[in-house]
Amino acid sequence: MLAWLSENWANILMIVLLVLIVALIVFRMVRSRKAGKRPCGCDCAVCGACCACKKPAAKKEP
Amino acid sequence: MEGQIRIALAGNPNSGKTTLFNKLTGANQFVGNWPGVTVEKKEGKLIVDKDVVLTDLPGIYSLSPYTLEEVVARNYLIEENPDAILNIVDATNLERNLYLTTQLVELGIPVVIALNMMDLVKKAGDHINVKELSKQLGCKIVEISALKGDGVKEAAQAAIEAAQSGKTIPQHSFSGPVEHALAHIEEVTVHDLPEERQRWYAIKLFERDEKVMEGLKLSAETKAHIEKDIAAAEKEMDDDAESIITNERYVYIGQMLKGIYKKKGTGKLSISDKIDKIVTNRWLALPIFAIVMFLVYALSMGKSIADGGISIGTWLTDLTNDVLGEAWLTEGSRAILEGWGAAPWLVGLISDGILAGVGAVLGFVPQMLVLFLMLCLLEDCGYMARIAFIMDRIFRRFGLSGKSFIPMLVGTGCGIPGVMASRTIENERDRRMTIMTTTFMPCGAKMPIIGLIAGALFGGSTWIAVSAYFIGVAAIVLSGIMLKKTKMFAGDPAPFVMELPSYHLPAWGNVLRGTWERGWSFIKRAGTVIVISSIVIWFLTSFGVVNGHFGMVENLYEDDAIVTDEYVATVADRMDIPEDEVEPMDDSILARVAQPVSVVFKPLGFGDWKPTAATVTGLVAKEEVVANFGIMYAYDDQEGEEELEENGDQIWDRVAEDFNAFSNGHGRLAAFAFMIFNLLCAPCFAAIGAIKREMNSRKWTWFAIAYQCVFAWIAAFIVWQIGRVFAGGLSVVGLILALLLLGFVCWMLFRPYKESQKLTVK
Incomplete structure (x- = not known):
């Protein structure tokens, strides 16, 4: 077991790190989405309509 | 919240509200030099007193509910009832700004005026008797310069004091007939409302404000009663009620300012006016705009200064790519991982997948930062606001409004706020049309695509980046003209009123903040969406089915028992390439999926699975197009060995080679x-x-x-097919079809505009 671990420690470390990074990214993306932030290339804080984007626009003319 | 003081920041568009808000709260709200940047209210706590909440309201000219901004601001002031209003007034446009002030003081909420841009007034040699103005308006006035930060703390302090103890009593009264009607209306309708609010409601009812009438739920009998009073005043003053109130306010302001505001050079042109005489000149405006945008793109994305050009952005990008591509990302990561004894597939995933994909995108950050810096400078000094004005003149000829161009200016950073900025357009048809066309502007995420094509195939030519911007503008104008001639979008253009701010030296704080916000958002996205996408793309390009065996295609291709000569011939036939050009990736999942779809792009010159896959994955994020190329071309198997390229440049050279290969030598055109x-x-x-x-x-x-997709396809088709007439290798059928499509576009552009005679704008 120890021999296997010493042979594959780099793979295990890399895989664990990758899984953690991906999980963190997904977690942050889900949290941002729940918070109403958009996964766009812009931070919604810089947008003039940042509050408006959380609710649908009022339907006007058909 | 208990013990909190709520102060509303209200003022005209472009009067410096958001700048003042940022100064007082330490926020980083984007400051735009055109109206509509603040569509919704924003809140922040004062730096000096965390118990004070400041609300930045959208810029408004009045409290009439004509625009979305006015509705948002008015609803907040009436329904939320803040403790005080900090009314920011542009001292260089005193008369128009005070029109709103005369309405704010009628709300019964303590008002403090922050007289902004007083430094400019003094510089022009003008004089405002602030003490007398304060007395006439019945509220405290503090002189400030929001840009420099002068007097902003004092203004906030005055607003806090007003909230705690102050009371603003309107000093202005209307003429006899109006006051008579107002007294009647107050008595009949609003006497059970708070006393300080009664006058504002009475004035709004006099103006026949439908929203106020709805809110008060007046009975038909009451409405009829007050209508008699309004009609009597209208008859006596020979005007409609709303105009009476507007006129009276302006007459009052005019009379008040006579002894208060002394202008030194009345009738003389300011420096800003003199610049505008050239910059917004009927004939010079467009050429100047073209030159300015050429310089912006030449400096950020043109030929590198190292190659005899003027682009600092490209030079920095090349430098970054050398470091990112060679030292750290490729050789460095591979050497480290192999040194640790990591499995080849893991090395591939990290080096050729994640780092190649993310690195390809991040390599363009310097170019983007320089571009954003240039655009922010133009915005902040006041030039960009002129573009909307210039475009309005052109748009109007084709039944469009310049208002449609503002979302497009916003969209150069990111298409999403651009799309959302269309909310300021009241006309529903124009709004829909603007939403449809805004994303034609090259947003930040599309910059790497432009940089890639310009760098890999055109030797960093400045014209490619410049053309990308103007292709976006042209697509918007052409679409606008064509769509306006359809029944769905026909109608007269909405009026576009826009105040042009005076030119001023850019505030570096604003410029750097704007540049950083946009650039950082791009970097953040590379670290999230692009990382995940790169992993998926690496999997899809590395794994596949080779002759009935699933696995890593590179490994499977090493097995001669699996990859027989007959099998290679089958793959070559499927991919429509010579047998000696077959590579393992041709059997990847992505190649298998993208190859049938590539038929759609064959008539556009890039009907190969790689650009097809890049285009389709670009829907996830436009940066993904470049990330995709980074992953797909990270290998060099020309020698039959898998070897990572040494730097980014060589990857882009392979992209160029491939474009030349599948377009029969017309790589640039493709x-x-x-x-x-x-x-x-x-x-x-x-x-x-x-x-x-x-x-x-x-x-x-x-x-x-x-x-959007059909328009893009037709534009690319016309360019590719007609381009081949000059580049050689023309297809007669393709050319005829391209000419037919071009003819259709021209017919749409030049056919008479009939619908506007029948349809009216709602």
């Missing part, structure tokens, strides 16, 4: 068509989501996406 399609086709999913929210209709969303 790449240009590829760039056009990717610039104009449907935006990323996030922007599509914004379109769906703003359209509030599934049908319109699909229509918008279909229109």
